[in-house]
Amino acid sequence: MIVALDGTVLVVAQPSMRRDLGASVAQVQWTSTAYLLTVAAFLVVAGRLGDRYGHPRLAITGVLGFAAASAGIALAPGVGWVIALRAAQGFFGALLQPATLALLRLAYPPDRLAAPVAVRTSAIGVAAAAGPLLGGLLVAHLGWRAVFVVNVPLALAIAVLILAVRVPEPERTGAGRPPLGSAALLVAAVAALVHALAGVPAYGWTAPPTLLGLGGAAGLGVLLVRWERRAAHPLVPAAVARSMPVMASMALLLTSSGALSGALFTATFLLQDVRGLGAYDTALRLLPLTAVMVAGAPLAGVAQRRFGARRIALAGTGLVALGIAGLCTEALTGAGGAVLGAGFAAVMVTATGTVVGDAPPGYAGVIGGLKQTATNAGPAFGIALAAGSGAGTAAGAGAGAGVTPALLALAALAAVGLLPASLLPGRPRGAAAGDLVGEDAGQRGERAPAAHGPADREGR
Numbered sequence: 001m002i003v004a005l006d007g008t009v010l011v012v013a014q015p016s017m018r019r020d021l022g023a024s025v026a027q028v029q030w031t032s033t034a035y036l037l038t039v040a041a042f043l044v045v046a047g048r049l050g051d052r053y054g055h056p057r058l059a060i061t062g063v064l065g066f067a068a069a070s071a072g073i074a075l076a077p078g079v080g081w082v083i084a085l086r087a088a089q090g091f092f093g094a095l096l097q098p099a100t101l102a103l104l105r106l107a108y109p110p111d112r113l114a115a116p117v118a119v120r121t122s123a124i125g126v127a128a129a130a131g132p133l134l135g136g137l138l139v140a141h142l143g144w145r146a147v148f149v150v151n152v153p154l155a156l157a158i159a160v161l162i163l164a165v166r167v168p169e170p171e172r173t174g175a176g177r178p179p180l181g182s183a184a185l186l187v188a189a190v191a192a193l194v195h196a197l198a199g200v201p202a203y204g205w206t207a208p209p210t211l212l213g214l215g216g217a218a219g220l221g222v223l224l225v226r227w228e229r230r231a232a233h234p235l236v237p238a239a240v241a242r243s244m245p246v247m248a249s250m251a252l253l254l255t256s257s258g259a260l261s262g263a264l265f266t267a268t269f270l271l272q273d274v275r276g277l278g279a280y281d282t283a284l285r286l287l288p289l290t291a292v293m294v295a296g297a298p299l300a301g302v303a304q305r306r307f308g309a310r311r312i313a314l315a316g317t318g319l320v321a322l323g324i325a326g327l328c329t330e331a332l333t334g335a336g337g338a339v340l341g342a343g344f345a346a347v348m349v350t351a352t353g354t355v356v357g358d359a360p361p362g363y364a365g366v367i368g369g370l371k372q373t374a375t376n377a378g379p380a381f382g383i384a385l386a387a388g389s390g391a392g393t394a395a396g397a398g399a400g401a402g403v404t405p406a407l408l409a410l411a412a413l414a415a416v417g418l419l420p421a422s423l424l425p426g427r428p429r430g431a432a433a434g435d436l437v438g439e440d441a442g443q444r445g446e447r448a449p450a451a452h453g454p455a456d457r458e459g460r
Contacts, residue, residue, distance in 0.1 A: 013135050013144040020144060023079035030083050033198050038090030039097075040194045040376040041187040047098035047369025048183070048235055055103050055365055059162050062096030067155035074148040098368035104356060119298070182227055182235035189220035194377060200384035236370070240363055245309075248423035249351040250374040252313060256320055256347045257375045259414035262382030263324045263340065266406045292341035300349040313350040313421035319343025321414040328404045347417070354424055385409055 010032065018028045050058040069089035076082045104116050138146040196213025203209050228234040240246060264286070271277045271285055304312045320343035326336025355371045389406035 010135070010147060013139050013147040016139050016144040017079075017082070021079045021082070027079045027083065031079070031086050033195070034083050034087040035090040035093070036198065036376065036380065037191050037194050038087045039094045040373060040380075041190040042091055042094035043098060043372045043376065044186055044235065044366060044369035045183045046095045047365035047367065047372075049095075050098055050365030050368075051363055055098075056162060058095050058098075058365075059103065060159055062092045062094075063155045063159045063162065065092030066096060067152045067159075068092075070148040070151035070155070074145040094369075094372075097372045098365050182224065182231060185220055185224040185227055186235060189217050189224055190373065190377065192220060193217035194380050197377075197380040197384040201387035205384075205388045236366060237363055240367055240370070244423055245354050245425055246367060246370075248420040249355040250370055251420035252317065252347060252351045252417045252424075253355075253371060253374040254378040254381070255413055255417035255420070256317065256344060256351075257378035258380075258382030258385070259320055259324055259410045259417075260340065260344050260382070261379030262386035262410040262413070263327060263407060265383045266386045266410070267327055286337075289337040289341040292338045293345045296342045296345035297349050300346040301353070303346070304350050304353060308426050309350045309354050309424040310422065310426045312346050313424050314418060316343045316346025316350065317414060317417045317421045320347060320417070321411045324407055324411040324414055328407050347421075350424065382410060382413065385413060 014028050014031065017023065017031070046058060046062075066089055069085050069092060072085045073082055073089070076085060134150070135147055138144075138150065192213050196210050196217060199207075199209055199213065228236060271281075277285070300312060300316070319339050323336050323338075323340025323343055326339060328336075352371065355367055386406045386409070389409040
């Protein structure tokens with residue numbers, strides 16, 4: 001929740017930060033890009049470290065480091081310090097995010113995960129909705145530095161809760177040396193991909209910087225796959241890589257989060273640059289969408305337990321595509337926004353619940369990291385797609401010309417998610433913790449822990 005709040009509250013603070021520090025537009029953009037790069041690059045590595053050394057320890061380290069970095073930003077004398085500390089904040093945020101999902105997996109068996117995952121989704125929605133409103137009030141009355149000061153007491157309160165709540169300790173899966181080679185290749189590949197996508201609004205899809213970044217990311221990805229196949233202790237275990245529900249869920253999260261973020265980028269551009277609304281008024285226009293998302297998450301959890309992940313994910317994906325197409329005329333103010341919020345809540349709850357519930361014993365952290373990587377890389381791709389389709393590139397009276405093509409492209413991206421949604425489990429899960437859908441113990445890969453080993457018993 002604190003990570004989601006920090007990500008949205010900063011948007012309102014950036015203009016004031018730019019004036020106060022005398023920064024350029026590119027430097028202010030890097031206050032966001034530096035965070036995005038580090039958090040996306042280190043999520044899977046952080047999840048693997050949690051599986052090896054313990055998720056409560058990683059969560060404490062992450063939340064305290066996040067607080068320290070926030071305090072440093074509040075005291076930063078120049079924009080260079082802000083950029084560097086935002087990168088550090090992203091690293092500690094990467095430690096924190098997979099740990100929260102892994103702790104849920106340890107505390108609840110798969111057939112009871114839908115409700116806590118729905119609560120987590122609602123909390124993230126509340127934080128994302130409150131961020132621009134809280135940021136506007138803080139910047140107006142106390143200045144942009146107060147946006148980061150508020151993180152400190154919140155992080156300390158979370159640290160106290162983590163220390164107070166005891167969860168079962170899983171079987172550690174980190175025998176042997178840490179997979180440093182795989183981790184380095186993954187960090188480089190994700191960083192190259194996110195950096196290339198973040199530059200699309202400025203350079204376009206066919207510019208040399210974009211093509212070089214995408215080509216570099218693809219090359220590093222090929223090297224990573226070859227390295228993983230030969231590694232004695234791979235970063236992504238065979239039991240995870242061979243799980244169809246896990247892989248399908250992450251593909252669905254990638255397409256849906258990308259479509260939603262691209263739609264928000266496009267609609268925000270339309271409301272501010274074409275219709276002349278301020279940041280605070282724009283945030284108010286977003287409240288109906290986020291309100292439906294928050295209210296719909298618990299309902300999606302109940303529906304998943306009754307009808308199964310596949311049906312709810314298919315319905316949610318269809319609603320996301322229809323909602324984005326409906327924004328062509330409504331720009332988040334009518335039924336299109338409500339449909340989009342309801343659909344995304346259904347997708348998030350079902351896909352997240354499937355990912356976490358299908359985590360083999362001892363690998364909840366790495367799966368949580370993969371899930372968070374998908375939901376962080378998806379928005380970068382969605383915004384790049386929107387910008388490449390014409391949103392935000394025109395000026396003056398014709399500034400809204402690229403809105404409809406961009407939204408239709410994003411609706412098509414959401415519709416692609418129907419394929420992975422159709423691969424999710426078709427009925428409510430009743431299997432034991434750690435059982436992969438459609439697989440027996442002999443199909444999980446030779447390095448998977450036993451299905452009913454110590455971690456399985458403790459996860460109950």
